[in-house]
Amino acid sequence: MKVTIIGLGLIGGSAAIDLRKSGLATHLTGVDISEANGAEAVKLGLVDAYESDGDSLSKSDLVIMAIPVNTLSALLPQVLDVTPPQCVVIDMGSTKGAICRSVAGHPNRGQFVACHPLAGTENSGPDSAFSGLFRNKVNIICEQDKSSPSSMRLAEKVFEALGMKSIFMEPEEHDKHVAYVSHLSHVSSFLLGQTVLDIEKDEKNIFNLASSGFASTVRLAKSSPDMWAPIFEQNAEYLGQALAEYIMHLQRFQYLLMKKNTKELHKMLAEANKIRPVLEGITAQHASRSLAPSL
Amino acid sequence: MKVTIIGLGLIGGSAAIDLRKSGLATHLTGVDISEANGAEAVKLGLVDAYESDGDSLSKSDLVIMAIPVNTLSALLPQVLDVTPPQCVVIDMGSTKGAICRSVAGHPNRGQFVACHPLAGTENSGPDSAFSGLFRNKVNIICEQDKSSPSSMRLAEKVFEALGMKSIFMEPEEHDKHVAYVSHLSHVSSFLLGQTVLDIEKDEKNIFNLASSGFASTVRLAKSSPDMWAPIFEQNAEYLGQALAEYIMHLQRFQYLLMKKNTKELHKMLAEANKIRPVLEGITAQHASRSLAPSL
Numbered sequence: 001m002k003v004t005i006i007g008l009g010l011i012g013g014s015a016a017i018d019l020r021k022s023g024l025a026t027h028l029t030g031v032d033i034s035e036a037n038g039a040e041a042v043k044l045g046l047v048d049a050y051e052s053d054g055d056s057l058s059k060s061d062l063v064i065m066a067i068p069v070n071t072l073s074a075l076l077p078q079v080l081d082v083t084p085p086q087c088v089v090i091d092m093g094s095t096k097g098a099i100c101r102s103v104a105g106h107p108n109r110g111q112f113v114a115c116h117p118l119a120g121t122e123n124s125g126p127d128s129a130f131s132g133l134f135r136n137k138v139n140i141i142c143e144q145d146k147s148s149p150s151s152m153r154l155a156e157k158v159f160e161a162l163g164m165k166s167i168f169m170e171p172e173e174h175d176k177h178v179a180y181v182s183h184l185s186h187v188s189s190f191l192l193g194q195t196v197l198d199i200e201k202d203e204k205n206i207f208n209l210a211s212s213g214f215a216s217t218v219r220l221a222k223s224s225p226d227m228w229a230p231i232f233e234q235n236a237e238y239l240g241q242a243l244a245e246y247i248m249h250l251q252r253f254q255y256l257l258m259k260k261n262t263k264e265l266h267k268m269l270a271e272a273n274k275i276r277p278v279l280e281g282i283t284a285q286h287a288s289r290s291l292a293p294s295l
Numbered sequence: 296m297k298v299t300i301i302g303l304g305l306i307g308g309s310a311a312i313d314l315r316k317s318g319l320a321t322h323l324t325g326v327d328i329s330e331a332n333g334a335e336a337v338k339l340g341l342v343d344a345y346e347s348d349g350d351s352l353s354k355s356d357l358v359i360m361a362i363p364v365n366t367l368s369a370l371l372p373q374v375l376d377v378t379p380p381q382c383v384v385i386d387m388g389s390t391k392g393a394i395c396r397s398v399a400g401h402p403n404r405g406q407f408v409a410c411h412p413l414a415g416t417e418n419s420g421p422d423s424a425f426s427g428l429f430r431n432k433v434n435i436i437c438e439q440d441k442s443s444p445s446s447m448r449l450a451e452k453v454f455e456a457l458g459m460k461s462i463f464m465e466p467e468e469h470d471k472h473v474a475y476v477s478h479l480s481h482v483s484s485f486l487l488g489q490t491v492l493d494i495e496k497d498e499k500n501i502f503n504l505a506s507s508g509f510a511s512t513v514r515l516a517k518s519s520p521d522m523w524a525p526i527f528e529q530n531a532e533y534l535g536q537a538l539a540e541y542i543m544h545l546q547r548f549q550y551l552l553m554k555k556n557t558k559e560l561h562k563m564l565a566e567a568n569k570i571r572p573v574l575e576g577i578t579a580q581h582a583s584r585s586l587a588p589s590l
Contacts, residue, residue, distance in 0.1 A: 213415065246490045247542060269524055
């Protein structure tokens with residue numbers, strides 16, 4: 001199968017590796033606005049050829065779009081214009097409302113499968129791509145009823161080759177949930193990084209003092225602004241709500257701290273502790289033992 | 296050397312393991328208000344004996360205090376009252392101002408070494424202890440001039456046995472820096488966990504949607520409230536300042552989001568990106584290549 005990957009970064013590059021490994025992709029062409037990225041992707045063997053103009057689209061069986069969401073929703077209708085009727089186009093953007101709306105009335109809407117693999121790292125660029133990035137990760141498919149049955153069948157083969165488990169949601173539902181569970185994490189991490197950099201003018205000091213706790217909390221602050229600024233913009237409404245609630249909780253904490261109300265502070269922290277069993281995928285009742293105080 | 300460990304959790308237990316391994320500790324007694332923790336620590340071989348009352352203190356060469364900071368500053372003067380003159384007392388609390396003040400006029404102040412090892416995980420209790428927790432970590436020593444030279448010599452052997460690199464700070468300086476680099480990370484993580492739990496009533500949903508980014512940002516929200524509520528209380532002034540700045544940055548972000556000012560948002564994210572070279576301990580100039588956008 002002839003595959004074109006638009007966007008040769010962490011996501012596109014990692015998809016390329018595993019699509020080739022699975023045997024699904026027999027020839028891979030990479031499209032990227034950066035010639036340097038294109039040359040590197042060819043050198044790393046992620047794709048067989050690089051092109052800047054997208055000539056290969058008219059000869060592809062599968063197109064994967066892994067570019068920032070603003071460019072993605074602008075480019076997607078044009079991609080559907082030029083791909084042949086049997087070709088399936090899959091996007092991997094972190095927002096779904098704006099992207100689905102961009103092709104809502106498109107005559108070739110059936111060829112498109114809207115998806116969001118919940119996978120990534122804080123690194124970017126072709127050299128950050130690796131095999132297994134998507135393995136056992138959740139993939140959210142939106143508006144599956146607007147994709148043709150044959151497009152869905154091919155897309156499922158792709159997701160299977162990448163090792164993902166698919167779940168289904170409507171675009172608005174998707175955007176609301178990921179605002180809380182993914183986008184807010186990124187904002188809190190970016191701004192934690194900025195707050196510390198603002199205060200600790202002596203970088204050596206941060207490096208010395210930053211214990212592993214800080215490093216993990218602030219890890220996402222290393223993420224690419226070119227990718228994340230458009231995501232935040234496209235999901236501004238739900239992210240704004242999530243941020244308002246987060247700020248409200250922080251302000252309540254600050255008030256309790258000022259009032260030296262340690263009992264209520266303790267209660268807030270114990271409430272937050274309930275995230276442990278949730279993350280471990282077990283019920284809160286079974287996990288109460290591991291929440292016992294350490295002293 | 297006879298060693299008494301007060302507090303048989305992650306910190307005290309891990310110190311016990313490596314002090315025994317190094318040969319420095321020949322007999323270890325554990326003190327803990329929880330009998331269950333005491334029994335478990337003996338069973339795990341962290342200590343040779345458990346006692347609830349602290350009888351061993353009068354026969355110890357070294358006492359390590361690894362308990363919540365409120366109990367620590369309350370108990371420390373009493374420990375210095377009963378330990379013999381050659382015994383050295385080391386605390387491992389995450390605040391230093393209140394702890395140092397608690398023994399400021401104590402006749403045995405010279406026997407005490409105030410320290411804060413920047414090491415830990417989100418887990419607590421004797422079964423979370425492990426060898427190597429402190430290896431290559433930074434240890435902050437405060438008011439070293441108030442510890443006697445012989446106390447400092449023994450303490451340095453202890454820190455060497457644990458594999459830590461020591462740096463020196465005054466208590467207020469310590470409390471200010473860790474407010475930003477450690478305590479604020481914990482607050483942001485606890486409250487991120489709470490915000491998501493508040494909204495996502497369906498825990499299955501969080502589990503499905505929480506990609507690895509969320510898990511790392513919210514990891515510290517699993518930390519023990521019994522340990523952290525007293526830390527926040529003792530460091531309320533500096534943590535309050537750090538929180539105020541963090542909230543200010545979040546509100547500015549929210550404003551830019553509302554105004555759809557993607558250019559300024561992008562600038563904020565790019566500023567935060569500067570945390571990457573800092574965390575990697577290299578200068579920003581050398582790292583510019585790895586900050587290149589992914590597309």
